[in-house]
Amino acid sequence: xxxxxxxxxxxxxxxxxxxxxxxSFWIEHTIFFxxxxxxxxxxxxxxxxxxxxxxxxxxGFPFVRKLGKSLKPTSWGLIYLGHRITRNIVNLNLxxxxxxxxxxxxxxNQELTPGYVALNYDGNVVGCGFYQNSIVEVQIPKARRKSLxxxxxxxx
Amino acid sequence: MERYREIIPEWEKFLRxxxxxxxxxxxxxxxxxxxxxxxxxxxKQGWKFHRFDFCDYGYEIVSNHDISKxxxxxxxxxxxxxxxxxxxxxxxxPQPEEKILDLCAAPGGKTTFIAQLSRNKAVIWANDIGxxxxxxxxxxxxxxxxxxxxxTNYNGLFFPNKVKFDKILLDAPCSGEGNxxxxxxxxxxxxxxxxxxxxxxxxxxxxxxxxxxxxxxxLVYSTCTLAPEENEMVxxxxxxxxxxxxxxxxxxxxxxxxxxxxxxxxxxxxxxxTVRIYPHHLNSGGVYIAKLRKLS
Numbered sequence: 063x064x065x066x067x068x069x070x071x072x073x074x075x076x077x078x079x080x081x082x083x084x085x086s087f088w089i090e091h092t093i094f095f096x097x098x099x100x101x102x103x104x105x106x107x108x109x110x111x112x113x114x115x116x117x118x119x120x121x122g123f124p125f126v127r128k129l130g131k132s133l134k135p136t137s138w139g140l141i142y143l144g145h146r147i148t149r150n151i152v153n154l155n156l157x158x159x160x161x162x163x164x165x166x167x168x169x170x171n172q173e174l175t176p177g178y179v180a181l182n183y184d185g186n187v188v189g190c191g192f193y194q195n196s197i198v199e200v201q202i203p204k205a206r207r208k209s210l211x212x213x214x215x216x217x218x
Numbered sequence: 219m220e221r222y223r224e225i226i227p228e229w230e231k232f233l234r235x236x237x238x239x240x241x242x243x244x245x246x247x248x249x250x251x252x253x254x255x256x257x258x259x260x261x262k263q264g265w266k267f268h269r270f271d272f273c274d275y276g277y278e279i280v281s282n283h284d285i286s287k288x289x290x291x292x293x294x295x296x297x298x299x300x301x302x303x304x305x306x307x308x309x310x311x312p313q314p315e316e317k318i319l320d321l322c323a324a325p326g327g328k329t330t331f332i333a334q335l336s337r338n339k340a341v342i343w344a345n346d347i348g349x350x351x352x353x354x355x356x357x358x359x360x361x362x363x364x365x366x367x368x369x370t371n372y373n374g375l376f377f378p379n380k381v382k383f384d385k386i387l388l389d390a391p392c393s394g395e396g397n398x399x400x401x402x403x404x405x406x407x408x409x410x411x412x413x414x415x416x417x418x419x420x421x422x423x424x425x426x427x428x429x430x431x432x433x434x435x436x437l438v439y440s441t442c443t444l445a446p447e448e449n450e451m452v453x454x455x456x457x458x459x460x461x462x463x464x465x466x467x468x469x470x471x472x473x474x475x476x477x478x479x480x481x482x483x484x485x486x487x488x489x490x491x492t493v494r495i496y497p498h499h500l501n502s503g504g505v506y507i508a509k510l511r512k513l514s
Contacts (some may be wrong), residue, residue, distance in 0.1 A: 090339070121369075122366070
């Protein structure tokens with residue numbers, strides 16, 4: 063299978079600038095693009111036989127999407143990066159998390175550069191958000207959002 | 219179950235465990251968090267637990283918590299898994315760089331454990347058939363942060379012969395009698411007709427698995443049933459048709475050896491080197507495991 067080196071450099075650069083992910087992370091990870099979807103994989107998978115490609119449902123897991131000229135991280139990806147993320151983190155308390163999962167957005171008055179952010183609750187990255195004009199919008203997929211909401215509604 | 223009385227040692231103890239509920243057990247996902255760090259979280263939340271004797275990643279939760287409804291589970295810090303389900307993967311002993319096929323992979327408990335033990339550095343083909351089963355498999359692979367798996371949806375009987383694998387796990391579809399503690403309806407045993415049909419599929423799958431294994435490669439065959447027709451008799455069948463040998467499984471946990479005679483039929487003597495784990499052995503479900511090496 064072929065990787066797209068141009069896209070990979072773009073992804074590395076984006077995650078370094080936006081989330082502080084160092085170059086060393088990419089020693090054991092790479093991104094394989096199929097159409098607009100970038101899958102994070104161990105580089106050894108690139109040695110796969112192309113003959114399998116028609117029946118492949120998934121490689122590693124979805125990490126980033128290409129939206130026009132920009133990139134959008136997935137919640138799976140940001141959760142995986144977890145503590146490696148050092149920038150553009152939105153810290154949520156339990157009330158904030160409930161609100162953003164229920165209403166889809168919260169007001170956030172701290173200064174951040176507009177763009178995608180890592181939503182952090184109780185020391186764990188729980189997914190992706192988008193910050194603009196003092197608003198953070200949740201980007202966690204609906205089904206996952208629902209299951210997380212069910213869990214946190216049980217917390218005191 | 220009565221038909222197994224002669225082959226199951228400690229029959230009364232076995233029966234007693236069959237009627238007890240399963241303990242709550244889980245596997246820490248070291249791809250995302252160390253056992254030590256997760257233990258700290260559990261302790262902080264007031265959980266009571268103890269670690270398995272035979273695996274550093276396995277825990278029994280003894281306090282009254284719903285382990286499926288936690289942020290940590292949602293994040294993929296652990297996978298809810300029976301103790302007996304750990305064993306086929308431990309026998310497979312996956313290593314970095316190996317090409318490994320999990321032929322019937324859904325819902326992904328064993329696939330994600332293979333990824334974990336090989337430190338996300340093997341090349342794992344996780345295969346299954348059917349839309350619903352694939353959804354569960356994908357969801358678990360994503361949740362557990364597995365970057366070393368390729369998911370395919372071939373019918374296992376026709377898995378392409380294009381890559382020769384170092385190791386294959388065939389956790390075969392089966393009548394599931396070993397799941398009697400999860401589903402009490404299984405206590406009456408599987409229908410003979412079902413066992414006959416499924417054993418035919420198992421024989422097809424195991425032959426295909428051997429054909430796509432490289433010489434010297436290892437196949438671990440496992441089921442969660444007690445029926446010899448789906449266990450030893452499948453291995454006995456294939457050993458006469460393919461150039462493989464049964465490898466001895468060394469386990470430090472309690473278990474019973476595979477049987478070499480069933481209903482007046484003598485089976486291959488090396489089947490004694492395969493393993494039967496009953497509910498009373500690990501306070502878990504029932505499983506059968508055989509380890510085969512391809513000779514040529």
